[in-house]
Each structure stands twice: as structure tokens, then as C-alpha cells.
Amino acid sequence: MARPLIESESLSRFLIHSNAFNFTGGFVKSRAFMPPTNLRLSVFRTQDWPEVRIWEAGQREVAAPLHLTLYGRAELSVAQVQGTGLSVDPDEIPQDHANIIGWPSEKDAQKSIAQDLAAAARLILKP
Amino acid sequence: MNASTLHPGGTCGFSDDAESIARLESLQTEGQAIPEVRSRQSRLLKSWNEAIVGALAPGWDGYEGSSVSLPSALASLDFLRLLPSEVPAPEISIDPDGELAFDWQASADTVFSVSVGGNGRLSYAGKFGANKTHGTEQLTPELPDPIRSGLRRLFGGGHNH
Numbered sequence: 001m002a003r004p005l006i007e008s009e010s011l012s013r014f015l016i017h018s019n020a021f022n023f024t025g026g027f028v029k030s031r032a033f034m035p036p037t038n039l040r041l042s043v044f045r046t047q048d049w050p051e052v053r054i055w056e057a058g059q060r061e062v063a064a065p066l067h068l069t070l071y072g073r074a075e076l077s078v079a080q081v082q083g084t085g086l087s088v089d090p091d092e093i094p095q096d097h098a099n100i101i102g103w104p105s106e107k108d109a110q111k112s113i114a115q116d117l118a119a120a121a122r123l124i125l126k127p
Numbered sequence: 128m129n130a131s132t133l134h135p136g137g138t139c140g141f142s143d144d145a146e147s148i149a150r151l152e153s154l155q156t157e158g159q160a161i162p163e164v165r166s167r168q169s170r171l172l173k174s175w176n177e178a179i180v181g182a183l184a185p186g187w188d189g190y191e192g193s194s195v196s197l198p199s200a201l202a203s204l205d206f207l208r209l210l211p212s213e214v215p216a217p218e219i220s221i222d223p224d225g226e227l228a229f230d231w232q233a234s235a236d237t238v239f240s241v242s243v244g245g246n247g248r249l250s251y252a253g254k255f256g257a258n259k260t261h262g263t264e265q266l267t268p269e270l271p272d273p274i275r276s277g278l279r280r281l282f283g284g285g286h287n288h
Contacts, residue, residue, distance in 0.1 A: 019220055027235035030254075036223045037193060107224075111240055111252035112261040119236040119254060 002090035002098075007079040009047035011088065011098065013121070014058040016068040021123050028074040028121045033114040040099035045090065046075070055126055061094055074121035083120075084113045167216070171207055174219045175200075175227075182221035193225035198245025202266055203227040206243050209270040214278050217241075226250075231281055239277045253277040 013032060015021055020032035035041045044061075046054050054073065063070035078088050081100055090098040100117075103110055182195045203219075206229070210217075217229035222242050232238040239253040247266035251274050253259065264271035 019218065022232070025234060029230070029232055030238055030240060030252075031220055031222075031228065031230065034223055034228075106263075107222075107226075107242055107244075107248075107250035108252050108261040108263050111242065111250060112254070112259055115238055115240070115252055115254040115259070118238075 002092050005078050005088055009078050010075055011043040012046040012073040012075050013043050014062045015072045016063050026123055028118045028123045030115040030118040032074050033117040035103045035110055039103040040101055043098050045096045045098055070126055072125040075124055076121040080120040084116050170216055178219040178221055195221050196225040196245050199226045199243050202247050203243040239281045255280050
């Protein structure tokens with residue numbers, strides 16, 4: 001059973017495409033937060049995790065199975081997600097995994113929310 | 128660009144479509160007609176082609192993304208031709224639903240983006256600091272005013288086409 005969500009807790013969206021962030025500008029691009037067709041955007045609940053555990057999880061659970069490079073992560077809080085009208089749905093598959101849900105069906109509205117999430121997120125590049 | 132570059136090994140999600148290929152080749156020829164147009168068009172077509180080739184297979188994005196949509200790819204060429212020449216070249220990518228997206232992002236909170244649907248639907252969204260806009264327009268022979276306005280907010284200028 002998933003532990004209760006706390007508004008201030010951190011969520012990480014792992015970045016496995018180089019065009020999902022701007023290295024020189026130090027920001028996350030909105031495409032990192034465009035929802036998949038099932039409208040469940042994958043994130044991990046990484047509050048209080050040691051850095052090494054975060055990167056290991058990103059590599060093991062996201063990048064390696066897809067044979068992609070883990071470049072970094074976009075980090076934001078549950079409250080920031082909720083501030084856009086979306087929700088966080090912990091599913092614990094795998095452990096500490098959650099999905100950002102509640103997306104509108106209209107594409108333009110999805111894009112607008114993705115822009116808000118990206119602007120709120122902090123880019124953390126993998127060492 | 129040769130249309131064959133869209134069919135590497137015959138494994139792409141596109142169906143053969145003689146008319147579509149003819150349109151692509153026509154665009155290439157047109158772009159070569161004028162030196163300054165050739166340069167800009169060539170860069171755009173290269174980015175367009177790279178985005179498409181990278182998203183030919185389902186799951187290309189690692190998150191169950193749909194393969195690129197042929198109707199969207201073709202409609203996006205028409206959209207590209209409408210862009211005012213003074214507007215910087217956009218970043219071209221594929222959305223998880225297979226539509227082509229054109230992004231202009233200056234900073235974390237200054238961005239304008241247009242996704243082109245196969246039916247010519249243009250889904251746009253812009254964030255200009257605290258101000259936002261989003262909506263849909265239909266692809267027409269002229270760049271729709273809301274999109275022209277969004278680009279103007281990002282880059283300034285008249286952007287008369």
C-alpha cells in the first residue's frame with residue numbers, strides 16, 4: 001500500500017531524451033511533461049532519497065529497460081502538480097512509482113499544463 | 128532530402144503514398160529555387176526529417192509513444208511553409224500521440240508550441256511569464272492569427288507573411 005502523499009514531497013520525472021531539457025539555459029522543456037496517450041505521466045516519489053538511490057532507480061527502472069541514456073531528472077513537488085489541476089496517483093509499480101493524472105482531453109490544454117509543469121520543475125542533471 | 132529517407136529499411140510506420148512522396152519532393156525542389164529559401168528550408172526539412180526518423184516505431188519515446196502520424200507529418204509541411212521567414216527555426220519533435228510539434232522556447236517560462244494534427248488541426252499553447260494562451264485553429268493558407276500573435280509575443284515584430 002502506498003504511503004500517504006504530502007504536498008511538499010518531491011517527485012522526479014526522469015529525462016531520457018536530450019531534447020527534453022536545455023543544458024545551457026538550465027531548464028526543463030515542456031515536452032518532458034507531455035502526457036502519454038493513456039494520460040498517466042510516470043514519476044517517482046523521491047523525497048528524502050539519497051542522490052545515489054535516485055539515479056540508480058532512474059537507470060534501473062526507466063533508462064536501462066528502454067536502452068536509453070539517463071540524462072537527468074525534472075523535480076517538482078506534489079503541490080506544484082496539484083496547482084495545475086492535476087493529481088498524483090501512487091501505484092507502487094514499481095515501488096515509489098506514481099502517475100500524474102487528471103489531464104484534460106484537449107491537446108492544447110495538455111500542452112499548456114505541460115508548459116506550467118516544466119516551468120515549475122527544477123532541472124537536475126545526472127552527475 | 129529524398130523521400131526514400133523516410134523509409135529506412137522499409138520499417139517505418141508510413142504507408143507508401145505516391146501523392147505524398149510527390150509533395151515532399153516538390154517541396155524540396157521549391158526550396159532549392161532561391162538560395163536564401165533553400166538554406167532555411169533545408170535546415171527545417173533536416174530537422175523535420177530527423178524528428179520523424181527518430182519516431183518511426185511505437186514506443187520510440189520509451190513511454191509507449193505512438194509512431195509518427197503520416198497525415199500529421201504531411202500537414203506539418205504545410206504549416207512550416209506558413210512560418211514567417213524572420214521567425215527563428217523551431218525545434219521539431221514528435222508528441223506522444225504521434226503528432227509533430229514545433230517549439231520555440233526562450234526560457235523556462237517563455238515558450239510557444241504548436242502541434243499539427245493529421246486533420247490540419249493546430250493545437251497551440253504559449254507561456255509568456257505569468258501570461259498564458261492556448262487553443263486550436265485549423266490549418267489554412269494563411270498562418271492563423273492566434274499563432275501569429277503567439278510568435279509575435281515571443282519574438283516581437285510584425286511577422287507579416
